[in-house]
Amino acid sequence: MDDLIQLLPKLGQATVETLYIVALSLLFGGIGGLLVGLGLYTTRPGNLYSNRLVYGVINVIVNVFRPIPFIIFLAAAQPLARLVVGTGIGNTAIIFTLSLAATFGISRIVEQNLLTVQPGVIEAARSVGASRVRIIRTVVIPEALGPLLLGYTFVFVAIVDMSAVAGYVGGGGLGTFAIQYGYRQFNPIVTWAAVLVIILIVQAVQFFGNWLARKALRR
Amino acid sequence: MALVSLRDVSKTYPPSSRNGSPVTAIDHVSLDVEEGDVYGIIGYSGAGKSTLVRLVNSLETVTSGSIQVDGIEVSDLRERELQKLRLGIGMIFQQFNLFSSKSVWKNIAYPLEVARTPKAEIMARVEELLSFVGLTDKAKNYPEQLSGGQKQRVGIARALATSPRILLADEATSALDPETTQEVLALLKRVNEEFGVTIIVITHEMDVIQTLATKVAVMDGGRVVEQGDVFDVFSRPREASSKRFVSTVVRGIPSPTELAVLRERHEGRIVTLSFRDGNTSQGDVFLRLAQAGIAFELVYGGINDIRGQVFGHLTLALRGDPPTIDAALADLATTVEITDLGITGDETGV
Ligand SMILES: Nc1ncnc2c1ncn2[C@@H]1O[C@H](COP(=O)(O)OP(=O)(O)OP(=O)(O)O)[C@@H](O)[C@H]1O
Numbered sequence A: 001m002d003d004l005i006q007l008l009p010k011l012g013q014a015t016v017e018t019l020y021i022v023a024l025s026l027l028f029g030g031i032g033g034l035l036v037g038l039g040l041y042t043t044r045p046g047n048l049y050s051n052r053l054v055y056g057v058i059n060v061i062v063n064v065f066r067p068i069p070f071i072i073f074l075a076a077a078q079p080l081a082r083l084v085v086g087t088g089i090g091n092t093a094i095i096f097t098l099s100l101a102a103t104f105g106i107s108r109i110v111e112q113n114l115l116t117v118q119p120g121v122i123e124a125a126r127s128v129g130a131s132r133v134r135i136i137r138t139v140v141i142p143e144a145l146g147p148l149l150l151g152y153t154f155v156f157v158a159i160v161d162m163s164a165v166a167g168y169v170g171g172g173g174l175g176t177f178a179i180q181y182g183y184r185q186f187n188p189i190v191t192w193a194a195v196l197v198i199i200l201i202v203q204a205v206q207f208f209g210n211w212l213a214r215k216a217l218r219r
Numbered sequence B: 001m002a003l004v005s006l007r008d009v010s011k012t013y014p015p016s017s018r019n020g021s022p023v024t025a026i027d028h029v030s031l032d033v034e035e036g037d038v039y040g041i042i043g044y045s046g047a048g049k050s051t052l053v054r055l056v057n058s059l060e061t062v063t064s065g066s067i068q069v070d071g072i073e074v075s076d077l078r079e080r081e082l083q084k085l086r087l088g089i090g091m092i093f094q095q096f097n098l099f100s101s102k103s104v105w106k107n108i109a110y111p112l113e114v115a116r117t118p119k120a121e122i123m124a125r126v127e128e129l130l131s132f133v134g135l136t137d138k139a140k141n142y143p144e145q146l147s148g149g150q151k152q153r154v155g156i157a158r159a160l161a162t163s164p165r166i167l168l169a170d171e172a173t174s175a176l177d178p179e180t181t182q183e184v185l186a187l188l189k190r191v192n193e194e195f196g197v198t199i200i201v202i203t204h205e206m207d208v209i210q211t212l213a214t215k216v217a218v219m220d221g222g223r224v225v226e227q228g229d230v231f232d233v234f235s236r237p238r239e240a241s242s243k244r245f246v247s248t249v250v251r252g253i254p255s256p257t258e259l260a261v262l263r264e265r266h267e268g269r270i271v272t273l274s275f276r277d278g279n280t281s282q283g284d285v286f287l288r289l290a291q292a293g294i295a296f297e298l299v300y301g302g303i304n305d306i307r308g309q310v311f312g313h314l315t316l317a318l319r320g321d322p323p324t325i326d327a328a329l330a331d332l333a334t335t336v337e338i339t340d341l342g343i344t345g346d347e348t349g350v
C-alpha cells in the first residue's frame, strides 16, 4: 500500500500518457477509418460511386490487415513507423501503429453503420439535385450518426485495450505501469490500481458515448 | 411540344447474377405528358412503373430511346446539369423517404439549400409550404413523430420547395389508409390546379387514377398497352389488363357467374345498358321504358363520374310483353349500348 502511495505520481503520469496515446490514436484512426469506411460504402456496387474494382481492392486490404493480432502488428509495422514518423519506439511509434490498426477496424464499423441508411433517403436527396459529396455530408453521415457514435465508443474501448502493450516498444501508459511496478515487483495492489483507473476511464467514455448517441438519435 | 416526351424508350437492367438473364423493365415506350396534365401510370407490380418515372429525372439512365423534358434531351446531360434539371422536378415516394435526422422544417428546406437559396428566402418559402400542407405547428417535429399522412405532406412540401414544374409521385398513397389517401390526393389536386404543376402519378389503384388523373397509361410487362384520356380508357377499355383495372372500380357487364346469381333472384329479360359517351341521360332512358309500359328493376351496375362526365353500366331486369320490350330496346339502342343477357330459363339470348 505504501508503495502505491509512493507511486501515485507515476500512476498519474501513466494515466495521462494512456489518455494521450488513446486520444491521438482515436483521432487519427477515427479519421482514417471514416475515410476508408466511406470508400468501402460509396464504391460498393450500386452505391453513389459504385466501382467494383476499387471496392474489391479496399475490401481485400481491410480483410488482410484487420485480423492481425495487435502485438504482432506492432512488431511487423515497426519499419513502416520508422519510415513515416521517424521512430520505431516510444509513444509516437505506438500512436502511429495504433492509428493504422484502428483505421482498418473502424472502417468496417463505419461501412456497416452507413449501410443501414435507407437507400430511399439517398434517392430523395438525389431527386432534388444534391451532389454526391453533399449527399454523403448532409444525408448519409447524419442519418447514421447515432450508431456511428456508438461504434466509435466501442472502438475507444478497444484502443485502450491495445494501448496496454505499448511497453513492448518502449511506450508508456497504464499497461507499462502495471507490468513494471505491479507485475514485476510482485505487487498486485499496484496492478489493481491501474486496472481501476482503466475501468473508470472506460466507464466514463462509455457513458459519454451513449449520451451523445442518444442525443443524435433523440431518444 | 410536350413537357415530358418519351420516344421509344427501353431500359434493360444487367443480370443480377453471373448466369442470370438481363431484365427488360421498360420495353419501347412512347408517351407525351403535356404541361398541366395529371398523367396516371397504372400497372401491376413489376410492370416497370417506378423505372419509367425514375428515367424522367434520370435517377436511372435509358438503354435506348429518347427522353425530353421541356425540350432538353435528358440522357445527354452531365452530372452537374442533371442536378439543375432535378431542381425543376419534384418527387414523392411510397415510403416518404424523409430525412429522419432532420426536423420537418429542415426536410423542407433541404432542396432550397441544395439550390443555394438565400437564407431569408428559405425561411419565407418553408413557412409558406408548411402552411400550404397544413403542418405549421409540426415544423420542429421529427419525421418519426408524424403519422403517415403527415409524413407524405412533408414529402410533398419538400418536393415543391424549389417550385418545380413537374412532380413525380411514385405510389404516393399506397402506404396510407383510404381516408388519408383521399386527403393526400386532394392536396395533389390543389398542387396541380393552384400552382399548375404537371404531375405524373404512378399507382396500382384505379381509384387514384379516377380521382386525380386526366390522362392514363396502362403498363404491362414493361410496355404501355393502352393510353389516353381517363374517361376514354374507363368507358372503353380495349386491352385485357386495362379491363381488369377498370373493373376494380367500375361494375361493368355481369360475368357469367354473376349473371347466374342474378337469374336466380330476378325474373324477366336481363339487359345491360352501357352509357359511354358522357352525356346520355339515365332519366331519359328510364322514362322511355316506363312510357312503353315495361316494368323494370335495376339489378346490377353503377354510374361513375369522371370530371363531370358520366358513364357506367346498368343491368336491368325487364318485365312485360316481349314484342313491346323488343320495340323499346330497339328504340333505346340509338342512344345507349345494349347487351342482351337473355330471359331467365331461356339461355339462347346470351
Ligand atoms: N435496380 C434494378 N436492378 C435490376 N432489376 C430491376 C431494378 N429495378 C427494377 N428492376 C426490375 O425491373 C422490373 C420493373 O420494376 P419496377 O420497380 O419498375 O416495377 P413497378 O411497376 O414499379 O412495380 P411495383 O408496383 O412493385 O413498385 C422488375 O422486374 C424489377 O425486378
Ligand SMILES: [Mg+2]
Pocket (backbone or CB within 6 Å): B049, B050, B051, B170, B171
Ligand atoms: Mg414501383
